[in-house]
Amino acid sequence: MAKNTVTSHIQISFKLFIVLFFIGNSLAAAQTDIERIKQRIVTKLMDSYPGDMQIESIIDTFREDGTWPGIDYADVSREGFLHRIHANNMLSLGQAYKTENSKFYKNEQVKDIIERALKNWVDNDYICDNWWYNQIGIPNILVALLLVIGDDLPPALVEKAQPMINRANIDAQGARPGGDRIKIAGIEAKNMLFLNNNKQFDLVIKVIESEIKNVEWIGMKYGYGFRHDPGGFENRTAGGRGIQYDNSFHHRQDGVNNTLSYGLSYASAFVEWAVYTADTAYSFSDEKLAGLIDYFLDGICKTAVFGKYPDAGAKNRSMSREGSLHAYNSDMAKGLLRTSSYRKDELQEIVDIRDKGIKPTTSHATFYRHSEHFSFQRPDFFTSVRMYSTRNHNMESPYNSEGLLNHYRGDGTNHVSRTGDEYFDIWPVYDYQKIPGATIVQKPEMQDPEQIKKRGSTEFVGAVTDGKYAAVAFDFESQHDTLCARKSWFFFDEEYVALGAGISYENKVAVATTLNQCLLRDDVTISKNSTPSVIEKNDKAYENIDWVYQDGIGYVFTKPTNVHIKNNEATGSWWKINKQADSPKEEVKLDVFKLWLDHGVRPADASYEYIVVPATSLEKLKQNSSKSRITIVSNTPEVQAVRNSELNIFQAVFYKANTIDISENLQLCADSPGIVMIKTKGDLVKSISVSDPNRELGKMHISISGKVNKQGENFSAIWNKKEKVSRISIDLPQGVDAGKSVTIAL
CATH class of the missing domain: 1.50.10.100 (Chondroitin AC/alginate lyase)
Known part of the structure; x- marks a missing residue:
C-alpha cells in the first residue's frame, strides 16, 4: 500500500513537472x-x-x-x-x-x-x-x-x-x-x-x-x-x-x-x-x-x-x-x-x-x-472621376486650415496621367475654379473655407463596369451655386469620352468646363481646319479647334469647338491654401497648361463633347483614329450614349426611361433610370452590364430588338416573337452591394 502511495506521488509529481515544464517553456517562448x-x-x-x-x-x-x-x-x-x-x-x-x-x-x-x-x-x-x-x-x-x-x-x-x-x-x-x-x-x-x-x-x-x-x-x-x-x-x-x-x-x-x-x-x-x-x-x-x-x-x-x-x-x-x-x-x-x-x-x-x-x-x-x-x-495611362451624392459629402473639411480652396474638387473631377507626376506640387499656383473635368461657376471670389464640405442633393450618381470597360454618370447639382448639369464619361482602351448636357445657371456669371489643368511639360499644338500648329505661350481663346495636344495627351473635339488655353507662368503660394505655421509664404512660379470651354454667362441647357486620348502622339492624332471609331449617339439631359465601333461596345446613361438605337438594326429600351453597357458581335448581343445609380431597384428591366432567349441565375431574357423584342430582367445587388454592376453573358 505504501509502495503504491509512493508510486502515485511520483506519478503526480512527474505530471506536475511536465505541466510546469510546458508552462515554463510556453512562458519562455512568449x-x-x-x-x-x-x-x-x-x-x-x-x-x-x-x-x-x-x-x-x-x-x-x-x-x-x-x-x-x-x-x-x-x-x-x-x-x-x-x-x-x-x-x-x-x-x-x-x-x-x-x-x-x-x-x-x-x-x-x-x-x-x-x-x-x-x-x-x-x-x-x-x-x-x-x-x-x-x-x-x-x-x-x-x-x-x-x-x-x-x-x-x-x-x-x-x-x-x-x-x-x-x-x-x-x-x-x-x-x-x-x-x-x-x-x-x-x-x-x-x-x-x-x-x-x-x-x-x-x-x-x-x-x-x-x-x-x-x-x-x-x-x-x-x-x-x-x-x-x-x-x-x-x-x-x-x-x-x-x-x-x-x-x-x-x-x-x-x-x-x-x-x-x-x-x-x-x-x-x-x-x-x-x-x-x-x-x-x-x-x-x-x-x-x-x-x-x-x-x-x-x-x-x-x-x-x-x-x-x-x-x-x-x-x-x-x-x-x-x-x-x-x-x-x-x-x-x-x-x-x-x-x-x-x-x-x-x-x-x-x-x-x-x-x-x-x-x-x-x-x-x-x-x-x-x-x-x-x-x-491601362498600362500607359490612368484616369479617375470623383463625384458625390445624397449618400456622401463632396470633400473633407479644411481641418487645421489645410485645403482652403477645395470647394469644387469633388464636382466631377477627372484627372488623367501618363507619368504620375503631371500635377506634382502644382497646388500653390492652381486655379481652383478650373478643376479638370468639372463644370464650375467662375465667381470673382471663392466662398469661405468653412463652406467647402457639402452633402450632395442628387441620387443618380454611379457607374457601370465589367471590370475592364465602364461608363460613369453624375447628375450634378452644385452645392455652392445654383448650377446643374448632366455629366458622363465613357472609358475604352485608347481613349475616353466626356459628355455634358443640360448645363444651366441663372445668375449673370460665366460657367466653364475644364478639360485639364496640369504642369506645362511640352509645346502646345492645336489643330484648326485639320492643320496643326504650335502656339506661343499665352492665355487666350481659340476658335473652331479640332484638337489640342500637350505632353502626350490629346483632347479631341467631335466638331470644331471654341476653347481657351493658358500655357504660361502662374504664380501663388502654399500659404494661400494652407495656413499651418510652417507653410512657405514665398511666391511660387510654375508654367501651367490649362484648357477649358467657356459656356458663357447664364447658360441654359448648354452642352459639351470631347474625347481624351492619353498616351498618344501628334502623328496618331493626325490620323484621327479615336474620332473615327467613336460615335456620340446621344448627349441630352435624358440620355447620354456612346458607341465604340472597334470594340463593339455601346454604353448608355438613362436619366429616365427611354429608347435609343444601338445600331441600324438594334434598339435598346430602358424601363427605368440606369446605366447600360452592351457588347455586340454584329447584331448579336454578347453581354450586358447594368447598374442602378439610384440604389433603389431590385431588378432592372430592359428591352432589345434583337433575339435573346436565355435564363440565368440572376436574369431572364424572353423573346417576344410578335413584338420582335427581347425583354430582359436582371437582378440587382442589394444591401452593401447596392449600386454594384451586374454583367450577364448571352
Missing part, C-alpha cells in the same frame, strides 16, 4: 517572442537615424532652458504647435546616442541634452489644440524615444513621461474605429513592450488585428437618399469608419473617400505590426492578412496612378502640403510579402512598379460605389 518583437521595433527605429550632420545642428542650437530656437512654445494652436520639432529632435539625439558608427555614440553631452529636453517637456506638458498631437503624434515620438534610449535615462524622468504617452490608449476618445484606433493601439503596444507589461500587450495586439474588417457603409443606415432620417450623417453615432465593402476607406461619418490618406496610414499601421509579429505566437491570422492584402491591392493600389503615385482626384486637404503627390515606396508591399503568400505575384508587381519603374500589367475599371469614386487604368 518572452522570447516579446523580446524578438521589441528588437524588431528598435531596429526599425534606428534605421531612420538622420545622420551626424543633422545631430550637430541640433546640438549647436540647443538652449540652456531645454528648448530650441524657431519654436514658439506659447503657440499650441492647430496651425502652430511646432513643438513636434522639439520631440523629433529628442528622438534623433537618442538614435545618435545608440548608433555605434556615429561619432555621438554613447556621447554624454548628447545624453545630457536629451534629459534636459525631456525634462522641459514633462515639466510643461505641452498640449495642442489639435487632439491628434496629444493622443497620437507626441505619444508616438515619446514611446519611440524610450524604446531607443529609455533604459539609459533617469527612471524618475521616464516615469514622468508616461502620462503623456498613456494618452495613446485604446480607451482614449480619439481611438475611434478605423484609421485612428489602429494607430493609437500600436503606440500603446509599443509602450507595453517598454514597460514589460505582457498582459496588456496581448490585449492590444488582439485589438490591432481585429481592426482589419469591412464595415457597413455610412449611407446604408438610413436607406437610399437618407430620406428616412433628416439628420442623416449627424445622427449616426457609431459605425461606418474603416474599410468599406468596395475596398474604399472612410475615416469619418461623412462618406468622404479617405483611401489615400487615413486609409493609407491605417494599412501601414497594420502591416507594421504584421511584420513585427511575424513567426511569433502573436502573428496575425491568414484571414486578417488576406483582408488587408485585398484592401491594399484593390483599394489603395487601384486608387493610385499605376499603384505608385497618389491620384490627385482622391486626395483631400493633404493635397495642400508640399510633396503630397510624391511616389509611394515599396515598403508596405514588401512587408505583406514577408507575412503572406496570398496574391504574391500581384504584390511583387507593385514592388517592381515602385522600385524598378516597370509598367503595370493590370488594366481595370473600378467603381467605389460607397465613395462615388471611379478609377480606370
